[in-house]
Structure formats: structure tokens, C-alpha cells
Amino acid sequence: MDALKQRILKDGKNLGGGILKVDGFINHQVDTGLIFACGQELARRFASIKATKVLTAEISGIGPALATGYHLGIPVVYARKSKPITMPDDVFLTLAPSHTKGRTVELIVSPEYLSGGERVLIIDDFLASGATILGLVRLAQTAGAKIVGIGALVEKCFEGGRRALEPLGVPIEALARVEKMDGQQITLAAD
């Protein structure tokens, strides 16, 4: 998706160690027009999979997921990283390693909002190692729901996430694919 790719090349920052900073338009400050255009494009790509729910993880997945769910006309569930007092005692919980936090985080979903028969589209800001998305896959599968697609704004192709998710046999879409991050450079894939 050209608008996102150009924005990454203009305002994204390669901080080294594979860390791509997009805090100015996705992750801390959000360009609302851009994020909604991204959601519209993801909704277009997943129009035929008949998803009934979008699943994401707080915090930075929420924006892309809401924009996508809005354009598909379906609700979004975001997995919590700590259990709020409004959640029942019995929950779906899994652990996922977080690269940016350098530790393992909990992903928690209430059984009230994820159940068998749902067709789940997973949306996140980044597809990197795939660890967070695989955590969301486990939550959905535990609930008896069916994963029907996986989408991200930005893929870091060199972290192997796509390969880890391919055995699921569902369409995987990323709107901008980062092929290499050498020195201070950011190189996008040509597609």
C-alpha cells in the first residue's frame, strides 16, 4: 500500500537491532487518516473470508484492528495484557514473548466475547517473529473459533513470522514489507 510505504520511508526510523520506530504515525502518535486508509485496504483484501470478528492484542494492535473491523462491519476483540476487574475469573490466557519489552506477556480474552463458531481475522500493527500473533491463534483455537486470516500493517520479512504462520493455511497480508534494515537504512520489498 503506497501511502504507508512512503510514510515509512519518510518518517520511519531504523533504531538498529531490527527495531523500526513508527511512533510518529502508528504507535504513539497516530495519523488517523492513514490508519483508516490502512483498515480499508485490509478490509478489501479480506472481503471474501467472511470473518465474524477481528482479534488483536493491546496496545498498538487496537488502531489497525478498529479501522479494519469498522470497514468490514464486524466487532473487534483486543486481548488484554492484565485482567481488569470487570472480567470474569475464568478466562482464556496464553503467554507470548515480547521482543520490544524483552519479557513474556500474558494475552487474556474473556470467554464472553470469543466462542466456537466465530470466524476470526487476526490484525496487528507488526508481523515480526509472529510470536504475538501465534499467541492470539492459540487463544482463538482454545475458544473453538476458526482462524480465517492474518493481517498486519508492517511485516519485518527478516524475522520469520510469515514462515511460522504459513502452516495455518490462511491468507496472510501485510501492507508494507520491510526486507532489510542495514545501518540506518530501511529497504522495502518491491511488491
Next chain:
Amino acid sequence: MDALKQRILKDGKNLGGGILKVDGFINHQVDTGLIFACGQELARRFASIKATKVLTAEISGIGPALATGYHLGIPVVYARKSKPITMPDDVFLTLAPSHTKGRTVELIVSPEYLSGGERVLIIDDFLASGATILGLVRLAQTAGAKIVGIGALVEKCFEGGRRALEPLGVPIEALARVEKMDGQQITLAAD
């Protein structure tokens, strides 16, 4: 706003102790159509204040803020509760007591995205005691920005937040105002 009020009366749950559970449509599962209609209504009410940026706090403020910022055509900044590795070392930080978490949380904004000359509209899911919103006010003021409005989806009138914010002298809007929460009842204000 009627759609939100009716949804609160239908699906909101009074858990006692002043806790209103709206996890089914705002806070864990999000009704994307409803949240965008809420954002559109907040944008309409704040159309004349010439805001240049929406400020909110992660996590549950993000949805309402994005929907409002999108309809106003301005960016959203969400204060983080922990400093990500992509953030510079010098930040704006304040502490705010969190009723639902029973402890004090940090609210952190990078000076990269909040500066003097900005006209800031604060949006959150709840206006309760006003403690989180006052934290956001302090962050914006420290940055030299001007607060021009405060909006929330749901106001709990009995927690005094509006009174705490009125000295700021800016318009305060809430789309549904909860007047009383007795037993299992939820009573909305008539306006």
C-alpha cells in the same frame, strides 16, 4: 447520544462499588460501528474549538480518541503507561491514580509529539473522578500546549470529575451521563 445510552441500558452491567462494565461494546470487545458514531458525534460537538491534536491515555481511550480524531481530521497521541524502547530518554511524565487498577499509573508522552502551540482536545472512554484526564491536562500544560476541550463517552456524574475539570474553563462533553448506580440498576441523566 441515544445509540450509546440505549446500549448502556441494554448491555452495560452495574458490578457494584460504582463499577460499570461496558466490556461488550467499548472496553474489551468494541462495537466498531457504535464507536465511530460516537467519534462522529464528539467531532460534531467540538467542531468549533479548532483542536490540532487529540490526546488520550492507553488503553481504553484509544478507540474513542481515534474515532474522534478521524472525524476531525487531526492526529491522536496516546499517553503510554510504560516507556517503550522507541521513546527518547527525556519524556513528559506524570502520575495518576487509577481507580480500576487500585494503584497509581504513569502517563508518558514523548516531546516529539506534543509541543507548544498545539490546541489539545482530550478524549477518554470514561469521565469519572477526572484523575486520568487531569493527568493528561498536566502533560499537555507541561508541553506548553493549550487544552481546548474534554470529551468522554460515559460520565459517572456521582464521581465528581466534571467539578474537578470545570476550573479549566473549556467545554466538557459526555455522550451518556450515568446519574446513579444503585443495586443492579443504571440510571442515566435525562439530557
